[in-house]
Amino acid sequence: MFGYEFYVDPSRCIGCQSCVEACEECETHRGVSMINFDYLDRYETANTAAYVCWHCEEPTCAMVCPADAIKVGEDGVVRSALKPRCIACSNCVLACPFGIPKIIPEYEQMMKCDMCYDRTSVGKRPMCATVCPSQALSYVKPEQIAKRREEPTNLFVFGNQHVKTRVHMMTPPGTDAVSIDVVDYMWEGHLGQFGR
Amino acid sequence: MARPPASAEQLLERFGPHLHNTPPGGWSDESRNPAEKLVKTHCCFCGQQCGIQLKVRENRVIGFEPWEEFPFNEGKLCPKGVKRYLQGSHPDRLLDPLLRDEKVAPDSAGFRKANWAEALQFTARRIREIQEKYGKDAVAVYGGASLTTEKSYLVGKFARLAVGTRHVDYNGRLCMVSAGVAYKLAFGVDRSPIPWSDIPKADVLFIIGSNIGDCSPITTDYVWRCRDRGGKLIIADPRLNPIARNADLFLPVRPGTDLALLMGMLHVILRDGLENRQFIEEHTTGFEALKESVQAWNPQAAAEKTGVPPDAIEKAAHWIAKAEHAIALHARGIEHQSKGVENCLAVINLVLATGHLGHEGSGCAMITGQGNGQGGREHGQKCDQLPGQRMLTDPAAREHVARVWGISPDELPQPGYTAEEIMEAIHRGEIKALLSMCFNPLVSLPDANYTREALDKLEFFGVIDFFLSETAHHADVVLAGSLQEEEEGLSCNTEGRVIHIQKAVDPPPNARTDTWILCELAKRLDRAKFFPFQTSREVLDELREASRGGHADYYGITYERVDEHMGLFWPCPSLDHPGTPHLLDGAKSFHPDGKCRFVPTEWRESGDPVDEQYPVYLTTGRVVSQYLSGTQTRRLGGLVDIYPEPLLEIHPRLAQQYGIADGDAVTLTTRRSEVTVRALVTKTIRPDTVFIPYHWPGKRSANRLTHRTLDPRSKIPEFKVSACCIKKASLSEESI
Numbered sequence: 001m002f003g004y005e006f007y008v009d010p011s012r013c014i015g016c017q018s019c020v021e022a023c024e025e026c027e028t029h030r031g032v033s034m035i036n037f038d039y040l041d042r043y044e045t046a047n048t049a050a051y052v053c054w055h056c057e058e059p060t061c062a063m064v065c066p067a068d069a070i071k072v073g074e075d076g077v078v079r080s081a082l083k084p085r086c087i088a089c090s091n092c093v094l095a096c097p098f099g100i101p102k103i104i105p106e107y108e109q110m111m112k113c114d115m116c117y118d119r120t121s122v123g124k125r126p127m128c129a130t131v132c133p134s135q136a137l138s139y140v141k142p143e144q145i146a147k148r149r150e151e152p153t154n155l156f157v158f159g160n161q162h163v164k165t166r167v168h169m170m171t172p173p174g175t176d177a178v179s180i181d182v183v184d185y186m187w188e189g190h191l192g193q194f195g196r
Numbered sequence: 197m198a199r200p201p202a203s204a205e206q207l208l209e210r211f212g213p214h215l216h217n218t219p220p221g222g223w224s225d226e227s228r229n230p231a232e233k234l235v236k237t238h239c240c241f242c243g244q245q246c247g248i249q250l251k252v253r254e255n256r257v258i259g260f261e262p263w264e265e266f267p268f269n270e271g272k273l274c275p276k277g278v279k280r281y282l283q284g285s286h287p288d289r290l291l292d293p294l295l296r297d298e299k300v301a302p303d304s305a306g307f308r309k310a311n312w313a314e315a316l317q318f319t320a321r322r323i324r325e326i327q328e329k330y331g332k333d334a335v336a337v338y339g340g341a342s343l344t345t346e347k348s349y350l351v352g353k354f355a356r357l358a359v360g361t362r363h364v365d366y367n368g369r370l371c372m373v374s375a376g377v378a379y380k381l382a383f384g385v386d387r388s389p390i391p392w393s394d395i396p397k398a399d400v401l402f403i404i405g406s407n408i409g410d411c412s413p414i415t416t417d418y419v420w421r422c423r424d425r426g427g428k429l430i431i432a433d434p435r436l437n438p439i440a441r442n443a444d445l446f447l448p449v450r451p452g453t454d455l456a457l458l459m460g461m462l463h464v465i466l467r468d469g470l471e472n473r474q475f476i477e478e479h480t481t482g483f484e485a486l487k488e489s490v491q492a493w494n495p496q497a498a499a500e501k502t503g504v505p506p507d508a509i510e511k512a513a514h515w516i517a518k519a520e521h522a523i524a525l526h527a528r529g530i531e532h533q534s535k536g537v538e539n540c541l542a543v544i545n546l547v548l549a550t551g552h553l554g555h556e557g558s559g560c561a562m563i564t565g566q567g568n569g570q571g572g573r574e575h576g577q578k579c580d581q582l583p584g585q586r587m588l589t590d591p592a593a594r595e596h597v598a599r600v601w602g603i604s605p606d607e608l609p610q611p612g613y614t615a616e617e618i619m620e621a622i623h624r625g626e627i628k629a630l631l632s633m634c635f636n637p638l639v640s641l642p643d644a645n646y647t648r649e650a651l652d653k654l655e656f657f658g659v660i661d662f663f664l665s666e667t668a669h670h671a672d673v674v675l676a677g678s679l680q681e682e683e684e685g686l687s688c689n690t691e692g693r694v695i696h697i698q699k700a701v702d703p704p705p706n707a708r709t710d711t712w713i714l715c716e717l718a719k720r721l722d723r724a725k726f727f728p729f730q731t732s733r734e735v736l737d738e739l740r741e742a743s744r745g746g747h748a749d750y751y752g753i754t755y756e757r758v759d760e761h762m763g764l765f766w767p768c769p770s771l772d773h774p775g776t777p778h779l780l781d782g783a784k785s786f787h788p789d790g791k792c793r794f795v796p797t798e799w800r801e802s803g804d805p806v807d808e809q810y811p812v813y814l815t816t817g818r819v820v821s822q823y824l825s826g827t828q829t830r831r832l833g834g835l836v837d838i839y840p841e842p843l844l845e846i847h848p849r850l851a852q853q854y855g856i857a858d859g860d861a862v863t864l865t866t867r868r869s870e871v872t873v874r875a876l877v878t879k880t881i882r883p884d885t886v887f888i889p890y891h892w893p894g895k896r897s898a899n900r901l902t903h904r905t906l907d908p909r910s911k912i913p914e915f916k917v918s919a920c921c922i923k924k925a926s927l928s929e930e931s932i
Binding site for chain 1: 218223224226227259260262264269271272273274275277278279408409410413414416417420423424436437438439441442820821834835838848858876877878879880
């Protein structure tokens with residue numbers, strides 16, 4: 001929207017959790033933070049990762065929802081479950097390959113990052129990407145991101161499921177897609193490698 | 197008699213810290229009752245002084261909105277900035293003046309509400325009684341570096357003119373005074389010479405003793421931008437901190453040995469003929485003495501001392517010397533040492549020897565820790581300075597300031613003790629009374645048990661603050677002052693950019709502005725005519741005159757001009773002056789000859805050396821979600837959630853040696869005291885070193901462990917190096 005895209009770069013995250021604290025200040029879900037934040041392995045490293053919903057083109061959460069409660073807006077933003085429809089069954093929580101949706105027990109509703117549509121729809125940046133001090137979460141124009149060392153990717157591979165997302169991951173230059181399975185990097189005859 | 201009037205539990209129950217999570221009216225209130233206005237102002241916490249807009253309704257701060265137009269941080273905030281708006285509505289907020297009274301009901305925790313006339317009269321009477329009995333200098337005044345520049349100015353004037361003592365100092369003494377002394381020696385002026393917009397332009401960025409991700413988070417953005425332009429990043433730190441993991445070269449320096457590392461690097465540069473001869477001849481003095489001082493520090497010798505490999509020392513030296521543009525950034529890691537001044541001088545020597553000064557994208561800079569760490573030390577609350585960064589011992593400076601104040605220069609006291617020295621003078625009975633504003637020494641000074649003993653000995657202790665800190669438990673009177681957003685004023689950020697703190701709301705009905713409190717106290721000390729101020733603007737107008745012609749010349753700085761320019765860099769000597777972002781343009785120093793000075797450095801050991809009994813280095817510091825002594829941030833729920841208790845960072849190799857697993861309680865013992873905290877076993881710290889953050893009081897206070905060795909020139913305590921021993925604690929000790 002307004003020419004801006006969302007980019008996630010865990011290599012730049014300093015673990016400050018400013019995003020976690022700022023998210024709950026957003027108008028549409030005051031008091032509930034929708035940021036996913038992890039220490040990767042504090043024993044080994046100080047590395048942390050903060051990320052928002054990736055807003056898939058074909059969202060797994062919506063596909064598995066038995067109540068048809070999860071909708072994608074015209075802006076490509078995957079919304080929280082519709083309150084009147086959501087039965088809090090947790091199908092989406094279990095199915096999302098990124099682990100994004102959360103059931104908020106007191107609301108009996110699945111809530112997730114809606115990319116601050118109250119802000120982005122009027123040309124403002126999402127709260128998390130505005131406050132992030134370290135460029136781990138950025139909502140900027142593609143020409144700005146082109147100045148970075150890393151390059152954006154929005155294709156993720158989970159076994160046989162290839163997921164294209166609205167939000168981009170910053171990766172080492174030349175990375176076509178993000179996969180964590182070594183099989184995806186192997187040569188297995190005619191099956192070939194993903195996307196190459 | 198200044199022991200706390202009630203038990204720790206009673207004081208905790210009454211005054212907190214309680215956790216506060218929700219904005220006034222609750223989370224859903226804002227949709228029904230939106231903000232009436234957005235006030236463009238700044239964060240009240242660290243030296244980055246980020247721009248932020250506060251949402252205000254019905255005289256209350258109800259939230260924030262990022263301020264993306266402000267050039268320094270462009271809307272970015274750390275979690276402290278995000279949650280700072282919750283302070284005004286905090287249930288622990290002091291709403292009335294308090295007098296110590298041990299006869300009140302237990303739930304009052306030894307303090308009763310007083311009226312202002314009574315509290316002020318009592319304070320003034322006790323100050324004069326003690327001065328009559330023991331002499332003028334038996335009373336000391338503490339200020340703080342979170343105060344606006346106007347308030348800092350007033351603290352200095354109040355102490356010297358209203359109280360009439362020479363002992364006034366501030367908690368900035370625990371911040372960057374080592375850098376201040378070093379910059380004055382080398383450049384003749386105490387300020388970072390470059391604006392932050394230079395950082396991305398460096399080809400090599402050398403960061404030593406600065407955990408940027410935790411302590412100055414916004415600076416991360418500048419560091420990453422430097423890398424995106426192809427800049428190389430060198431980091432020296434005992435811990436592989438969140439920034440260091442992206443370093444092109446990481447130098448895991450042993451605590452307290454930075455000087456050896458820096459002298460080793462200088463040795464390599466001179467040995468290999470990489471110094472910038474032309475720059476040295478044109479812009480510096482003292483090079484020959486420097487050469488001699490680093491002669492013995494070959495990479496092997498430096499490696500032995502620092503634990504950094506010799507080839508890494510060579511590489512760092514070569515990268516910096518061969519770079520077209522290089523910047524060195526440093527902070528408390530090298531400044532909080534008994535050789536803090538030497539450390540900073542060695543950084544400057546490195547920059548001067550390689551000619552990286554006076555052109556864009558080159559230089560050195562100290563990263564301020566405290567909110568107004570820079571502005572708070574420029575205008576007279578530092579024990580040896582007068583407004584405008586003038587020296588109190590300089591007759592011309594005394595004459596100028598005396599004229600502005602309408603007194604004879606003889607009425608100005610001579611320099612007094614520094615912050616830790618004041619506490620020591622209290623302990624030995626030389627100083628009997630203390631008036632403290634915005635300072636929590638029980639948590640922030642070293643050797644906390646000693647500090648507590650000193651506080652117990654005070655015959656009178658008055659506090660001006662908005663939350664009751666652990667130190668204030670010892671107070672006889674507490675004057676309920678104002679939050680940053682309740683009073684207009686200036687602040688100066690880490691770059692030397694003077695910014696405008698806007699008043700967003702009034703203080704609560706029976707709290708008062710700090711300015712009012714100081715002026716009313718002055719009136720009761722019969723010095724009203726020197727304190728006629730009704731507003732911060734009136735204080736600023738006098739400060740502008742008092743600073744005029746000094747190094748930190750604020751004469752051309754007004755609130756309107758600061759707003760118009762989004763900050764003005766001092767010196768700004770006239771109302772049409774654009775300000776001075778680059779302080780040492782063309783490498784011209786503030787010394788009379790315009791030259792930068794090499795000041796040779798000499799190695800010496802830490803004041804608390806490791807030995808067989810205390811074999812492990814202890815170093816202390818901050819976490820990103822807490823600020824200084826935690827007086828403010830330990831009350832904000834969201835921030836406490838991020839990092840609820842101090843953890844001992846320990847390498848698996850050391851942990852295994854003592855049978856310590858992650859999450860175990862561990863007792864650390866130093867030559868002063870012991871503390872029990874939980875272990876965080878991690879490979880991101882040197883195996884001969886442990887780390888704990890210092891934001892907590894009482895049994896979890898890291899500063900119970902630290903020692904009172906001071907740098908002889910800057911008088912900064914050596915927080916960053918202590919010797920300790922560790923042992924796994926039993927379960928009972930775990931109730932911490």
